[in-house]
Amino acid sequence: MNAAIDTSSPAIPAEKITLTASDGYPLTAYRYPARGEAKGNLLVAGGTGVPQRFYRRFAEYAAQRGLNVLTLDYRGASESRPAALKGFEMSYLDWSQKDLAAAVALLAQEQLPLYWVGHSFGGHAIGLLPNHHQLTACYTFGTGAGWAGWMPTGEALKIRLFWHVIMPAIVSWKGYMAWSLLGMGDDLPLGVYRDWKRWCGFPHYYFDDPSMTWVKPLYAAVQVPCAFVTATDDPWAPPRSRDAFAKAYSNAAKMIADISPAPGHQAIGHMGYFRRESHAFWDQALDWLLQQPVAAVTPQAG
Numbered sequence: 268m269n270a271a272i273d274t275s276s277p278a279i280p281a282e283k284i285t286l287t288a289s290d291g292y293p294l295t296a297y298r299y300p301a302r303g304e305a306k307g308n309l310l311v312a313g314g315t316g317v318p319q320r321f322y323r324r325f326a327e328y329a330a331q332r333g334l335n336v337l338t339l340d341y342r343g344a345s346e347s348r349p350a351a352l353k354g355f356e357m358s359y360l361d362w363s364q365k366d367l368a369a370a371v372a373l374l375a376q377e378q379l380p381l382y383w384v385g386h387s388f389g390g391h392a393i394g395l396l397p398n399h400h401q402l403t404a405c406y407t408f409g410t411g412a413g414w415a416g417w418m419p420t421g422e423a424l425k426i427r428l429f430w431h432v433i434m435p436a437i438v439s440w441k442g443y444m445a446w447s448l449l450g451m452g453d454d455l456p457l458g459v460y461r462d463w464k465r466w467c468g469f470p471h472y473y474f475d476d477p478s479m480t481w482v483k484p485l486y487a488a489v490q491v492p493c494a495f496v497t498a499t500d501d502p503w504a505p506p507r508s509r510d511a512f513a514k515a516y517s518n519a520a521k522m523i524a525d526i527s528p529a530p531g532h533q534a535i536g537h538m539g540y541f542r543r544e545s546h547a548f549w550d551q552a553l554d555w556l557l558q559q560p561v562a563a564v565t566p567q568a569g
Contacts, residue, residue, distance in 0.1 A: 279330040281323070286339055286373060288365040295346035296339035296370065297323075299330040306333040306557060307380035307403065310370050312389030313338070314409070315463065316444075316452025317538075318345035322386070325541050328549050334382065337374060341366050343456035352456055353442035359462035362388070363395035375401040382556045385410065386540065387504065390495060391472075394486035394515060404559035406494040406552045408540035411504025412511040413467035422502040430464050471511050486515040492559050494522040494552070498535035522555065 279299045286296040297319065309329050311322050319338040326336040340347040341362040349355050374381050375398070383405040385392065390410025393399055415423040415430075437445050444460035446452055469475035473482055495513040497504050506525050513521060526548065528535050533542075540548055 279327040281326070286366075286369055288342065288361075288369045289372075290361075290365050292342050292361075292365065293347070294339050294342060294366055294369070295319075296337055297326070299326045299336040299338075301333045301335045302331050303333055305335050305379055307335070307382050308374040308377060309334040309336045309382045309384060309556075310367070310374055311336060311338045312367055312383060312385040312392050313341075314387030314389060315459070316344065316446065316455055317386065318453050320345075321538075322541055324543055325384075325545075325549055328546065329384075329553060332553055334553070335374075335377075335379070337370055339366065339370055343459065345453050348454075352445075352454055355443070355456045355458075357456050357458045359459045360395060363392035364397060367392050368396050368398055371396060371398050371401055380404075380561045382406075384408075384552060384556075387411075387537070391512070393491075393493065394489050395482065399489050399491060402491045403561055404492045404494075404556050406556050407496065408548070408552075409497055409501050409504045409509075409537050410495055410512060411497065411501075411508030412470065412472045413463070413503075414470045414472070414508065414511070415467070416470060417505060417508035417511060419502055419505070426467075426503075430467065434460070434464070471515075474512075474515055483515065487517050489516050489519045492520040492522070494524065494555055496524045496526060496548075496552070498537075498539065499525050499527045500534050501537050503537040 281297040281299050284296050284298055286294040288294055311326060313319055313322055319340050322338050326338050329336050343355055343357055380403040381401055383402050385405065385407040387409045390407030393405050411417065415426040418426060437448060438460055443457050444455040447454050466473045466476060473479040493516055495509055497506055497509040499506065513523065539545060
């Protein structure tokens with residue numbers, strides 16, 4: 268186990284950078300340098316509609332534990348959003364294949380192990396990366412298949428109302444996924460809404476989409492160790508939803524685990540993995556990553 272982290276120590280200074288995606292799109296990212304000698308690089312792959320600033324405390328904590336950390340906002344979202352979302356064209360797949368792929372390529376230039384912590388969508392993205400072989404190990408929180416049928420009954424009813432009544436009306440009015448009007452997340456491009464809504468209609472997400480059969484061998488090709496951890500009270504990605512998605516990583520060495528809120532403590536839900544008081548979860552993730560075997564690391568050309 269790690270030595271105790273002094274959470275009262277000065278915050279790790281973050282450097283704002285422009286990360287150029289593989290197709291040239293400029294993304295806003297932040298780098299948090301390791302305190303002391305770096306043990307590795309860590310890429311934080313956030314959830315859909317969740318701004319990178321939400322992961323700042325985790326990034327600072329991981330940097331205090333000796334990792335260089337990179338966070339980013341995907342194209343069309345938060346600090347990587349264009350001047351106007353209406354009319355902005357993109358595919359949800361761009362976040363994995365172009366944005367996160369560029370972040371992996373950047374970090375792989377250094378002769379250090381390259382770790383991944385994903386939240387929700389961040390666990391989907393691994394299999395779509397063209398360069399996942401450059402990762403040392405991946406740890407994800409709250410990754411699920413998105414289908415309402417896996418959710419608790421009350422949540423499933425709300426999600427079906429969201430997808431089929433509320434959000435179509437908002438998208439028709441605004442021209443993009445303006446779910447900030449509901450206080451649910453940052454606004455997202457129309458392409459993300461269309462893809463996400465369609466895939467959430469299948470029990471196994473896009474693996475059940477007849478037009479997406481090409482993704483299955485991509486996920487089967489992932490061989491890096493992957494941990495899939497979800498809270499038993501996560502309404503959007505409960506354990507059975509996680510299992511429905513994670514099985515696509517058929518050739519990865521998988522660690523599957525459930526966590527539960529401590530008696531008398533606040534619910535974890537879908538966002539509690541990264542609350543200020545979640546250091547125990549962070550330590551479990553970082554300990555697991557740092558314990559994984561590290562192959563010889565060769566810097567990649569930039």
